[in-house]
Amino acid sequence: MTFPVVGMVGGGQLARMTHEAGIPLGIQFKLLSDTPQDSAAQVVGDVVVGDYRDLDTLRAFARGCDVITFDHEHVPTEHLRALEADGIPVRPGPDALVHAQDKGVMRARLDALGIPCPRHRIVSDPADVAAFAAEGDGFPVVLKTVRGGYDGKGVWVVDSAEEAADPFRAGVPVLAEEKVDYVRELAANVVRSPHGQAVAYPVVESRQVNGVCDTVIAPAPGLDESLALRAEEMALTIAKELGVVGHLAVELFETRDGRILVNELAMRPHNSGHWSQDGAITSQFANHVRAVLDLPLGDPRPRARWTVMVNVLGGDYPDMYSAYLHCMARDPQLKIHMYGKDVKPGRKVGHVNTYGEDLDDVLERARHAAGYLRGTITE
Numbered sequence: 001m002t003f004p005v006v007g008m009v010g011g012g013q014l015a016r017m018t019h020e021a022g023i024p025l026g027i028q029f030k031l032l033s034d035t036p037q038d039s040a041a042q043v044v045g046d047v048v049v050g051d052y053r054d055l056d057t058l059r060a061f062a063r064g065c066d067v068i069t070f071d072h073e074h075v076p077t078e079h080l081r082a083l084e085a086d087g088i089p090v091r092p093g094p095d096a097l098v099h100a101q102d103k104g105v106m107r108a109r110l111d112a113l114g115i116p117c118p119r120h121r122i123v124s125d126p127a128d129v130a131a132f133a134a135e136g137d138g139f140p141v142v143l144k145t146v147r148g149g150y151d152g153k154g155v156w157v158v159d160s161a162e163e164a165a166d167p168f169r170a171g172v173p174v175l176a177e178e179k180v181d182y183v184r185e186l187a188a189n190v191v192r193s194p195h196g197q198a199v200a201y202p203v204v205e206s207r208q209v210n211g212v213c214d215t216v217i218a219p220a221p222g223l224d225e226s227l228a229l230r231a232e233e234m235a236l237t238i239a240k241e242l243g244v245v246g247h248l249a250v251e252l253f254e255t256r257d258g259r260i261l262v263n264e265l266a267m268r269p270h271n272s273g274h275w276s277q278d279g280a281i282t283s284q285f286a287n288h289v290r291a292v293l294d295l296p297l298g299d300p301r302p303r304a305r306w307t308v309m310v311n312v313l314g315g316d317y318p319d320m321y322s323a324y325l326h327c328m329a330r331d332p333q334l335k336i337h338m339y340g341k342d343v344k345p346g347r348k349v350g351h352v353n354t355y356g357e358d359l360d361d362v363l364e365r366a367r368h369a370a371g372y373l374r375g376t377i378t379e
Contacts, residue, residue: 003025003026003027003028004027004028004066004067004293005028005029005030005064005065005066006022006027006028006029006030006065006066006067006069006289006292006293007029007030007031007032007061007062007065007066007067007068007069008029008030008031008032008040008044008068008069008070008071009032009052009058009061009068009069009070009071009072009075010032010033010040010052010070010071010072010074011031011032011033011034011035011038011039011040011041011047011071012038012039012040012071012072012339013039013040013071013339013341013348014071014072014268014269015031015033015039015040015044015071016039016040016042016043016044016339016340017269017274017277017285017337018069018071018269018285018288018289019031019040019043019044020043020285021283021285021286021288021289022286022289025289027289027293028046029044029045029046030044030046030047030048030061030064030065031044031046031047031048032048032050032052032057032058032061033047033048033049033050034049034051034052035049036049039339039340039341040071042340043340048060048061052074052075053074053075053076053079055079055082058075058079058082058083059082059083059086062083062086062088065088066089066293067088067089067090067091067292067293068083068088068089068090068091069090069091069092069246069268069288069292070092070097070267070268071268071269072268073097073100073101073266073267073268074101074148075097077094077097077098077101078094080093080094080097081094089292091194091245091246091291091292092243092244092245092246092267093243093245095242095243096242096243096244096245096267097267099242099265099267100265100266100267100268101147102146102147103144103145103146103147103175103264104122104146104173104175105146106265107120107175109241109242110238110262113237113238113241115234115237115238115262116259116260116261116262117261117262118142118177118178118180118253118261118263119136119177119178120175120176120177120178121175121176122146122173122174122175122176123143123174123175123176124174125168126161126162126164126165126168127161128176129141129143129158129161129164129176130160130161130164132176133176136178137178139158139159139160140157140158140159140179141157141158141164141176141177141178141179142155142156142157142158142176142177142178142179143155143156143157143158143164143167143174143175143176143177144156144167144174144175144177145167145170145172145173145174145175146172146173146174146175147172148170148172153211154167154170155211157179180253180255180261181255181256182253182254182255182256182261183254183255183256184205184207184220184254185205185206185207185208185251185252185253185254185263186203186204186205186206186220186223186231186251186252186253186254186260187203187204187206187216187249187250187251187252187270187272187273188200188201188203188231188232188234188235188249188250188252189201189204189235189247189248189249189250189270189272189273189276189284190232190235190236190239190247190248190250191246191247191248191284191287191288191290191291191297191300192236192239192240192244192245192246192248192291193245193290193291193294193295193296193297194245194291194294195294196240197296197297198236198239198240198297199282199287199297199298199299199300200232200235200236200300201218201273201276201280201284201300202218202219202220202228202300202301202302203219203220203223203228203231203232203252204216204217204218204219204220204272204273204275205217205220205221205223206251206271206272210346212311212313212346212348213271213272213311214310214311215308215309215310215311215363215366215367216271216272216274216275216308216309216310217306217307217308217359217363218275218276218279218302218306218307218308218309219302219306221306221359223254224258227254227258227260230260231250231252231260234250234260234262235248235250238250238262238265244267245291245292246267246268246288246291246292247267247268247269247270247273247284247287247288247291248265248266248267249265249266249268249270249272249273250262250264250265251263251264251265251266251272268288269284269285269288270284271309271311271348271351274309274337274351274353275307275308275309275353276300276307277335277337277353278303278307278335278353278355279302279303279304279307279353279355280299280300280301280302280303280307281298281299281300281301281302281303282297282298282299282300286298287300303355304355304356304357305356305357306355306356306357306358306359306362307353307354307355307362308353308354308355308359308362308363308365308366309351309352309353309366310351310352310366310367310369310370311348311350311351311370312338312348312349312350312351312352312370312373312374313345313346313347313348313349313374314341314342314343314344314345314346314347314348314349314374315343315345315374315375315376316345316375317343317374317375318343320338320343320349320350320373320374323372323373323375324336326372327352327369327372327373330368330369331354331365331368331369333354333355333356333365334352334353334354334365334369335352335353335354336350336352336369336373337350337351337352337353338350350373351370352366352369352370352373353366354366354369
């Protein structure tokens with residue numbers, strides 16, 4: 001019996017966990033990784049070390065793969081079109097993925113679809129930023145490079161035209177957005193297959209620290225049912241209209257006046273969906289594998305009333321394994337997921353999932369475990 005080969009471009013933790021989800025199905029993985037030490041390269045058997053920005057490397061890697069997918073959005077769009085022209089299924093395809101690669105393209109398409117977003121436009125220089133601010137409620141204004149940003153990188157909040165010079169030094173277009181007065185950040189995660197089947201996970205609350213996701217609560221506590229339904233419908237509409245195949249994360253603002261606005265899109269498994277590894281009947285990773293292979297999608301419903309994910313960031317305590325004894329003894333239901341990364345301050349090196357019927361208890365257990373692993377909690 002021959003099982004398909006999934007080619008994964010990118011060797012980070014998302015590839016590592018997607019590979020893990022494919023193992024029970026017998027799915028074979030082939031990995032294009034920057035280095036042999038990358039998170040996924042440590043566990044995938046068939047690893048090619050090479051530059052995803054080089055078309056010849058991509059073409060050589062794609063030989064023998066039944067489908068190509070990604071753990072990041074940075075492969076040049078024209079290279080993906082070349083792979084498709086070679087007859088290699090690319091999922092998500094370049095026509096969809098460009099909306100996660102280029103924030104200007106994404107905003108224009110969402111506007112055309114009538115999807116609510118923050119007020120925005122492409123700006124040409126600091127004086128244009130000042131003009132954009134004057135068109136609305138003034139400063140502060142959020143500036144984003146249209147390509148390449150993640151985890152707070154490539155994003156600036158500026159209070160004047162004088163502060164707006166840095167984003168333009170990157171040499172790429174800059175998107176200006178209003179600074180939204182929001183209550184909290186949400187995320188709607190959906191998965192769509194090539195023939196159009198789609199599933200939606202519960203809308204979650206995502207809490208950020210210094211521009212990096214820290215905590216995810218599933219489902220978002222206290223979210224009005226009509227807003228939750230609207231968020232899911234928006235995410236499903238975006239996935240359908242953009243032709244997304246695989247996992248789509250739609251990051252959202254819940255505003256103080258009761259609206260939801262789209263912040264960002266990611267067309268791959270996403271940090272806001274890590275809770276689903278232990279908290280959903282079918283995880284985001286398992287459903288991404290199913291989708292790119294055009295298999296029937298699995299049930300996205302939660303297993304428990306509440307699931308909380310907290311990221312484990314690197315600190316000044318590199319020996320995280322020694323903390324397992326305390327964490328596992330204190331909470332036998334705790335789920336620890338480590339990425340095989342060297343511990344560096346502020347770096348995502350793992351996450352923990354907890355679940356249960358009492359939200360305060362579930363939150364405390366997750367925060368304690370993540371803090372103890374990092375070394376910021378010692379008892």
